[in-house]
């Protein structure tokens with residue numbers, strides 16, 4: 001039985017700044033994802049705080065929100081069989097130092113903060129995150 005899912009992907013400011021968005025999108029396409037929605041935007045800190053609200057108690061929350069709002073980002077809806085897990089595998093570990101060869105974060109990530117991409121971590125969060133950026 002098929003289990004096609006949608007997940008939210010963000011190409012973060014460090015990667016957009018280095019003009020890596022085309023290369024990262026190519027990695028998604030090569031790995032069988034369809035990019036069904038896409039836009040390049042910059043959000044303000046208040047919006048970043050809303051987006052990362054699940055992390056509001058974490059010590060890195062303030063820096064994380066400052067960072068996500070520091071420059072343009074590319075937000076996308078990716079579609080594929082088991083997209084949420086497949087995207088997490090393709091991104092690699094949160095900390096690029098721990099990410100496996102062939103993953104986006106291993107290839108492009110600079111640090112745990114500047115780790116080039118974000119991806120939804122569950123079906124429930126994927127729906128919330130897609131609505132956050134694409135609800136019309």
Ligand code: CMP
Nearest residue numbers: 055060064094112113114115117118119
């Ligand atoms: P992301 O997948 O976008 O989700 C939250 C982000 O917080 C994460 O990627 C990291 O870039 C950032 N972050 C910073 N410090 C930490 C930490 N200690 N643990 C997890 N995430 C962190």
